Amino acid sequence: MATNQGPAVPMGDNAGSLDAAVQRTWRKRTGLSSFARGANEFLRRAGFDRGPWLAVAFAGGIAAWFVLDGPWQWSALVGASILAAIAASTRYRDRPDRSELALALTGLALALAAGVLIVWARSASVGVEAIDYPRVERFEARILEREQQPARERVRLTVAMHDPEAGVARKIRLNLALDRDDPRFREGAVIRLRARLMPPAPPMLPGGYDFARAAWFQGLSATGSILGPVELVEESLERTGLAGIQRRLSGHVRSQMSGSPASIAAAFASGDRGAISDADEEAMRDSGLTHLLSISGLHVSAVIAAGYFLSLKLLALWPWLALRVRLPVVAAAIGALFGIGYTILTGSEVPTVRSCIGAVLVLLALAMGREPLSIRMVAVAAAFVLFVWPESLVGPSFQMSFTAVLAIVALHNAGPVRRFLAPREESWQARIGRRGTMLLATGLVIEFALMPIVLFHFHRGGVYGAFANVVAIPLVTFVTMPLIALGLLLDLAGLGAPAWWLTQHSLELLVGIAHFTAAQPGAIKLFPQIGGFTYFLFLAGGLWLGLWRGRARLLGLAPAAVATLLLAVTPTPDVLISSDARHVGIAGEGDRLLVLREGRSDYAKDNLLEMAGMNGEPIALADWPAARCSRDFCTLMLDRGGRRWTLLMARSHDRIEERALAAACSEIDIVVADRWLPRSCRPRWLKADARMMRQTGGLALFLERKRINRVADHQGEHGWWRDEEP
Known part of the structure; x- marks a missing residue:
């Protein structure tokens, strides 16, 4: 039987190529489809919790805003994220085998875009331009904040003044010597003064502290020092403000004790760290105990826990109330009020607010009968802090506090740890040993x-911070903090002396632990600047380990291992040049750093030592046998990367005959000068004079690789950085 098969398809030379193209397209679509199904199945099996990862994506958008250079890149990232969210939701929303993947991609993309927009809006709303140049001015100003720093023999005032030259109001931070201070110089007062003003300083060296960025988000236009006497123009009308209460509380605590313990107790009670000496600060930092000086999770948790348990026990003594009201709910509310009051009293700093939010969420979970320590609780607290203060993401305080909390929660939610800590029939010695082991492991x-x-x-x-914290954290939580509260309570009746005596000895023990730990051989690990990519791998690996469940979390070890290898091979800069080219540090010529100038301030020296990853007192080039120094210049030869490098560094501002300078430059690889050099000065590799440094900022030179790391490379078009024209 004949059948109509239609017209015959011609089988020319292009038929094979058409067939191959169809097969390639089919294979590509099959591959993408299989990948999407596999990713969806992985998310489902691994127990993917979108909430914490949305907070991570939100933080990623904020971080991207700081890393990317300018508005067009920020806009492109926002647009690409929104398009990705639309594509994911429309392509996969009706596919049950890809629903987890669709929701994850949509939510993460939108959170990423939201992070960029939030920090962009925050920068535009609070950031103010700095003054154009250093100057000395006489003006009237109203005091906004007063911070006492007796350990540094000064008072720090934040004031508002009118700048007639620019026609705008400016917020300025000034240092006032203690011998010129007057108790009437408090919030709300108007003063007349003469001050030396400076624009907020960018990083002195690549990887250094960026005060200009911090000042931008604080609304500061300048910083400086007050010169001469200060005249009170108008007294403050505010007699009993919160700042005054904080100062009186701090002064009262210090009057009950002596020495370092008095300063630390005042910090615990009121958040006032101004009386803590630099030696104690350094010992606490090097022993891993500096977190105890910042009012954060430990202190807020102790106050809230005390309020919760005390109110619960006291309310239980009232049978009528206990039979009619859920006491845990009432106790949780009272504990929350304790925490909020303590947060406000100690200045409402970002770490304190973060800790208060987290502790209140824990109380809510307890009142509702839910799991109090969860990753979601940490994510909610982090998202709230970043929404209000997105700039805190790039600061060490936010990163360290949330990393520590995430590590604790992730560790204690792990299956093996839960089994290790599960209640069982055992002696009290075994129970204490198990808890102590867990404390050390944490x-x-x-x-x-x-x-x-x-x-x-x-x-x-x-290096030994874990061991010091095993003793220090319980000491502060269960001894010092309750004793301070008891002392303040008993002082209402004039009976607090015994409590303050015990507090003195407990804090002497804390300070002793800090100094003993910091003084041990090898207690401090020094390291030069870590690259941004290496740091990103560490953070990515840590977040993966902390947020995933089961065996999937072990994949986070891979980026952490790669980051560790990169860290091990991170080179130390050979030459460091400060942003004003006045300070030069040279590493690799022995165990101590060579410096061009021995400044009166420790700021430049500390920056050079930190960026070089070196310790000890530096050596002046004029005292180094291999250097040749005159009144005007120092020359030095360095052997790096199989060749000899010659450096010429200016020491004075005296006029040099141009022809002689040009001849000298032609024989030199690197010339450094804190003034403008003539164009005829043409060294073989680098001329780091004032003209260039205004554009680049501080420099780190890696001679073996012939690489230059500039401060300007990490600034982009953000408002706090001025890209100076040559």
């Missing part, structure tokens, strides 16, 4: 989690 995990952050921001970290 300290070690926190130390490992925080080490990359500490090295990235501070270029040094304590």
Whole structure:
């Protein structure tokens, strides 16, 4: 039987290529489809919790705003994220085998875009331009904030003044010597003064602290020092403000004790750290105990826990109330009020607010009968802080506090740890030993989690912090903080002396632990600047380990391992040049850093030592046998990368005959001068004079690789950085 098969399809030379193209397209679509189904199945099996990862994506958008250079890149990222969210939701929303993937991609993309927009809006709303140049002015100003810093023999005033030259109001931070201070110089008062003003300083060296960025988000236009006497124009009408209460509380605590313990107790009670000496600050930092000086999770949790348990026990003594009201709910509300009051009293700093939010969420979970320590609780607290203060993401305080909390929660939610801590029939010695072992393990995990952050921001970290914290944390939580509260309570009746005596001895023990730990051989690990990619790998690996469940979390070890290898091969800069070219540090010529100038301030020296990853007192080039120094210049030869480098560094501002200078430059590889050099000065590789440094900022030179790291490379078009024209 004949059938109609239609017209015959011609089988020319192009038929094979058409067939191959169809097969390639089919294979590509099949591959993408299989990948999407596999990813969806992985998310489902691994118990993917979108909430914490949305907070991570939100933080990622904020971080991207800081890393990317300018508005067109920020806009492109926002647009690409929104398009990705639309594509994911429309392509996969009706596919049950890809629903997890669709929701994840949509939510993460939108959270990423939201992070960029939030920090962009925050920068535009609070940021103010700095003054154009250093100057000395006489003006009237109203005091906005007063911070006493007796350890540094000064008072720090934040004031508002009118700048007639620019026609705008400016917020300025000034240092006033203690011998010129007057108790009437408090919030709300108007004063007349003469001050030396400086624009907020950018990083002195690549990887250094960026005060200009911090000042931008604080609304500061300048900083400076008050010169001469200060005249009170108008007294403050505010007699009993919160700042006054904080100062009186701090002064009262210090009057009950003496020495370092008095200063630390005042910090615990009121958040006033101005009386803590630099030596104690350094010992606490190097021993891994500096977090105890900042009012954060430990202190807020102790106050809230005390309020919760005391109110619960006292309310239980009232049978009528106990039979009619859920006491845990009432106790949780009272504990929350304790925490909020303590947060406000101690200045409402970002770490304190973060801790208060987290503790209140824990109380809500307890009142509702839910799991109090959860990753979601940490994510909600982090998202709230970042929504209000998105700039806090790039600061060490936010990163360290949330990393520590995440490490604790992730560790204690792990199956093996839950089984290890599960109640069982055992002797009290075994129970105490198990708890002590867990405390030490928690300290070690926190130390490992925080080490990359500490090295990235501070270029040094304590090695024995976990062991010091095993004693210090229980001491502060269960002894010192309750004793301070008891002393303040008994002082209402004039009976607080015994409590303050015990507090004195407990804090002497804390300070002793800090100094003993910091003084041990190898207690401090110094490291030069960590690269941004290496730091990102550490953070990515840590977040993966902390947020995933089961065996899937072990995949986070891969980026952490790669980051560790990169960290091990991170080179130390050979030459460091400050942003004003006045200070030069040279590493690799022995165990001590060579410096061009020995400044009166420790700021430049500390920056050079940190960025070089070196310790000890530096050596002046004029005292180094291999250097040749005159009144005007120092020359030095360095052997790096199989060749000899010659450096010429200016020491004075005296006029040099141009022809002689040009002849000298032609024989030199690197010339450094804190003034403008003539164009005829043409060294073989680099001329770091004032003209160039205004554009680049501080420099780190890696001679073997012939690489230059500039401060300007990490600034982009953000408002706090001025890209100077040559």
